[in-house]
Amino acid sequence: MSYYSLTSIPDYYGIDALLTEEHKLIRQSVRDWVESFVMPKIDEAAQNHTDIPNLMKELGQIGALGPYIPVEYGGSGLDQISYGLIMQELERGDSAVRSAASVQSSLVMFPINEFGSEEQKKKYLPQLAAGEMIGSFGLTEPNHGSDPSSMETNFKDMGDHYLLNGAKMWITNSPLCDIAVVWAKNEEGKVQGLIVERGMEGFTTPETHNKWSLRASKTGELVFNNVKVPKENLLPGVTGLKGPLSCLNSARYGISWGVIGAAIDCYCTAVQYAKERQQFGKPIGSYQLQQKKLAEFLTEITKAQLLCLQLGNLKNEHKATPAQISMAKRNNVKMAIDIARESRQILGGMGIMGEFPMMRHAANLESVITYEGTHDVHLLITGLDITGINAF
Numbered sequence: 001m002s003y004y005s006l007t008s009i010p011d012y013y014g015i016d017a018l019l020t021e022e023h024k025l026i027r028q029s030v031r032d033w034v035e036s037f038v039m040p041k042i043d044e045a046a047q048n049h050t051d052i053p054n055l056m057k058e059l060g061q062i063g064a065l066g067p068y069i070p071v072e073y074g075g076s077g078l079d080q081i082s083y084g085l086i087m088q089e090l091e092r093g094d095s096a097v098r099s100a101a102s103v104q105s106s107l108v109m110f111p112i113n114e115f116g117s118e119e120q121k122k123k124y125l126p127q128l129a130a131g132e133m134i135g136s137f138g139l140t141e142p143n144h145g146s147d148p149s150s151m152e153t154n155f156k157d158m159g160d161h162y163l164l165n166g167a168k169m170w171i172t173n174s175p176l177c178d179i180a181v182v183w184a185k186n187e188e189g190k191v192q193g194l195i196v197e198r199g200m201e202g203f204t205t206p207e208t209h210n211k212w213s214l215r216a217s218k219t220g221e222l223v224f225n226n227v228k229v230p231k232e233n234l235l236p237g238v239t240g241l242k243g244p245l246s247c248l249n250s251a252r253y254g255i256s257w258g259v260i261g262a263a264i265d266c267y268c269t270a271v272q273y274a275k276e277r278q279q280f281g282k283p284i285g286s287y288q289l290q291q292k293k294l295a296e297f298l299t300e301i302t303k304a305q306l307l308c309l310q311l312g313n314l315k316n317e318h319k320a321t322p323a324q325i326s327m328a329k330r331n332n333v334k335m336a337i338d339i340a341r342e343s344r345q346i347l348g349g350m351g352i353m354g355e356f357p358m359m360r361h362a363a364n365l366e367s368v369i370t371y372e373g374t375h376d377v378h379l380l381i382t383g384l385d386i387t388g389i390n391a392f
Contacts, residue, residue: 001039003356004268006031012302015309019081026063026082030089033062038093043354045216046094049209051176052216055100060131064090064101066109073113074126080315084257084308092261095364096217102258103172104128106250108135108181111193114246115237120195124179136205138168138182138196138222139244145170146377148191149241153184153224155194162234164194164227170371174220175207181235182222183244193235193243202227213367249325252372253315256328257308259336259368260301262361266336267297269356270343277347284346293342300335307331323385330378337365 016024037058045052059065064086069075076082083105091098109128112120127133144150153166166184174180180196180203196203202225211219235243271294274285284290311328314320340362344351351358369375380391 001035002265002268004272006035008268008271009264010267010298010301011305012298013306015305018309019085023081023085026078027085027089030062030064030086031092033058034089034093034097038090038097042094042097042216043360046096046360047215047354049211049215051218052097055097056104056131056134056176058131059090059097059101059104060129064105065131066105066113066125066129068105069109069113069125069129073121074129075109079312080253081309081312083254084312087254087258088261088264090261091258092265094216094360095258095262095368096214098254098258098261099172099214099217102251102254103137104131104135106254107137107247108179110250111181111235111238111243111247112195115193115235115243116195117232117236119232120235124195133178134173134176136171136173136177136180136222137247138171138180139248140168140170142167142169146374148183148244151183151185151191153182154186155184155192155229156187158228161231162194162229164196164224164229166224168222169220170208171205171220171222172214173218174205174222175218177205180222181247182224190239191241191243192239194229195233195235196222196224196227196229197233200227200229213363215363245322248372249320249322252325252329253311253320255368255372256304256311256325256332259332259365260304260308262365263297263301263304263336263339265357266340266343266361267294267301269358270294270297270346273347273350273356290346293346297339297343300339304332304335321385323381326373326378326381329373330375330382333365333369334375337362337369340365 041052063076066075067078068083071077087098112124139148141151155162155164178198182194182196183191186192204223205220207220274290275283277284307328340358344358384390
């Protein structure tokens with residue numbers, strides 16, 4: 001259970017009044033699930049570097065996997081604000097939980113729904129939505145992170161199948177995945193997506209160990225050594241970097257909401273502790289420096305909430321630009337990691353203990369500020385949008 005009352009979760013500018021009753025019901029159901037299922041387990045999982053058992057099926061049961069996917073393919077047909085609120089509540093629990101849902105939703109189900117054949121949608125999406133099948137997303141490579149256009153993974157047309165070679169790394173859920181949506185270059189050097197299934201000869205998923213971040217999440221590689229991929233596993237609806245980059249836009253949008261949850265968890269814990277902890281004969285919350293920190297935390301959380309709400313409206317209208325999404329991802333992750341670090345100081349030595357969430361969130365956010373586009377790369381995306389000059 002959380003250290004603080006859930007009624008203390010901030011809505012300083014009355015944003016709830018701008019949400020529908022359905023939005024609030026969805027948020028509450030996920031909030032309750034996080035409180036009952038994630039919170040009792042997350043510290044032990046992070047301390048022991050293990051994932052939470054049965055997580056994906058649980059996420060499927062509460063409708064957190066591909067919630068905006070049409071009902072006919074197993075999704076809930078929800079809007080983008082609902083998706084954002086789900087991500088926020090999951091990351092209040094832990095970034096690893098939100099990452100699992102984000103990858104499944106935005107990086108696996110989204111491209112199959114957007115670019116897949118009818119047969120692919122019917123074969124994979126319902127099982128992915130239920131958490132009965134786990135997916136991963138292969139774009140980043142050992143030598144190519146921020147520059148996906150230089151990817152080396154490739155496939156050749158062998159007549160009755162494709163032959164896939166290469167490697168991807170920093171892949172969430174790779175050791176657990178049943179399928180991977182893999183982006184590779186064809187013989188003309190154009191990027192296309194392939195659905196690779198576990199069990200295909202030459203496909204391996206070694207796990208990445210010794211992480212200080214996202215310790216409750218499985219991370220690994222995708223390695224392809226002359227993997228024979230059936231031709232019907234090619235995503236037919238897109239060619240070029242537009243495919244993977246549109247997936248990243250969806251994931252970055254979810255992250256911009258998600259990290260608000262991590263910030264809220266740290267903020268609410270810090271407020272409660274500051275009211276209870278006595279030093280020099282009175283609560284530490286009575287001192288100006290502590291009130292300054294708390295006031296700044298609330299201000300930044302409120303700004304992030306407003307940013308995401310309007311971005312969600314733009315997403316619902318299909319008007320959100322990649323640059324707008326980059327701004328929200330960069331701003332909100334920086335906001336959350338700053339609050340995690342500063343709120344840890346309010347708790348003093350207790351802030352490093354597993355009973356409190358600050359160090360776990362701070363460590364997780366060190367990954368979030370890097371993945372789906374680094375902090376600096378998102379600044380350059382905004383700079384390009386401002387000036388029209390590419391600084392990459």
